Structures are given as structure tokens and as C-alpha cells.
Amino acid sequence: MFNYKNVNLDIIQGDITEIQADAIVNAANNTLLGGGGVDGAIHRKGGKIILEQCKKIGGCPTGEARITTAGNLPSKYVIHTVGPIYKDGNSGEEKFLYNSYYNSLRLVKEYNLKTVVFPSISTGAYKYPIEKAVKVVLKAIKDFIDIENSPEEIIFVLFNENDYLLYKNYFKSELNN
Ligand code: AR6
Numbered sequence: 001m002f003n004y005k006n007v008n009l010d011i012i013q014g015d016i017t018e019i020q021a022d023a024i025v026n027a028a029n030n031t032l033l034g035g036g037g038v039d040g041a042i043h044r045k046g047g048k049i050i051l052e053q054c055k056k057i058g059g060c061p062t063g064e065a066r067i068t069t070a071g072n073l074p075s076k077y078v079i080h081t082v083g084p085i086y087k088d089g090n091s092g093e094e095k096f097l098y099n100s101y102y103n104s105l106r107l108v109k110e111y112n113l114k115t116v117v118f119p120s121i122s123t124g125a126y127k128y129p130i131e132k133a134v135k136v137v138l139k140a141i142k143d144f145i146d147i148e149n150s151p152e153e154i155i156f157v158l159f160n161e162n163d164y165l166l167y168k169n170y171f172k173s174e175l176n177n
Pocket of ligand 1: 014015016017027028034035036037038039040083119120121122123124125126127128158159160163
């Protein structure tokens, strides 16, 4: 467990659909109509109410975020954000990824939520190199905490052991605790 200012930062290895929190974040696509990876798992386990709400929302631009119920999942809400597809690193990917985390946290605050769980957005099907992504992630959440002093806890869930260890090592090297 790490912390930055008053916010607890946890890094765990596992399946995001099994975690109980106020909100889990979905690595969605612009249609918000589902897909593979985290998105597939969330819609499968959450049930069709999530898809129904996503249809009403009608899509989401890259870097933005939208919120729905979590249906049958143990959390209360799903925040759907769309990370960038990684091309060459010079196509605005960093800013889009930063915005995905930052705008998700804005919704967490707007809904008065205390705990939120993030997967590693864009580092699967969207091919963002995770060693680059983790730097953007920590920058975005620190900037948000600096300004908003919220939420109480942010959990990062990594699916495989290499990603988990990479996150842990990076957070350890950047945060003095
Ligand atoms: N729990 C936690 N992490 C997971 C899970 C899970 N159940 N399943 C996969 N991961 P991805 P993206 C990890 O591809 O790169 C979808 O089709 C995975 O190992 O889910 O943002 C959408 O509809 C990887 O490290 O998201 C979009 O079209 C990370 O989650 C597209 O994929 C993200 O992988 C979005 O691609």
C-alpha cells in the first residue's frame, strides 16, 4: 500500500470484476457497446443493464469518461473511459491517456465516491507500452489529488504478474513510502 498526500494507493493483481469498490473503471471503446478484455468481462458479469445505459449515453470520445450502474458486479458504478490506441507515441497518446484517468477521477468526485479501481487502460488491445503508461497514470492521479484532495482510495488492478510488479516498482521508486 502506498499513499500520496491523504490518498491510499493500492496495487493488486487480479480480475477487476471481482473487486468491491464504489466504482470500477472500464477500458472501453468509443461506441461504449462492449468489446474484449476488461470491457468484455465487465459487460459479461455486470449484465445487460450496463449495455442499456451505455446505449442511452450514445458513445464517448477518447480521453473522456461516462458513468453507469454496475449491474450485478459487486461495485456500485462503472466509469467507462476510452483510452488512446497507441500508434507511434507522437499522436497525442500521452495526453489522451492522462485525460482518461483524470476525467474518470472527476466523475468519482462528482458522485461523492470514496474508492475507485482502475485497470491498466490502453495497454492491452490498444497497445500502449505499460512502462510508458504507468508514468502517465501516476502523473494524472497526483495532479488530481493535488487539486481536489480526493478520493480516499485508488486501487490499481493488474491482470498479470509482470504488469503488477512493474507498477509496484514504479510507485515505490516515485513515492517515498
Ligand atoms: N481485470 C483486470 N484487468 C484485465 C482484465 C480483467 N478482467 N482483463 C484484461 N485485463 P484491454 P485497452 C487487462 O484490452 O488496451 C476492448 O475490446 C489486460 O491484460 O481490456 O484499453 C475495448 O472494447 C490489459 O493489461 O483494454 C476496446 O476496444 C489491460 O487490462 C479495447 O479493448 C487493458 O486491456 C480497449 O483496449
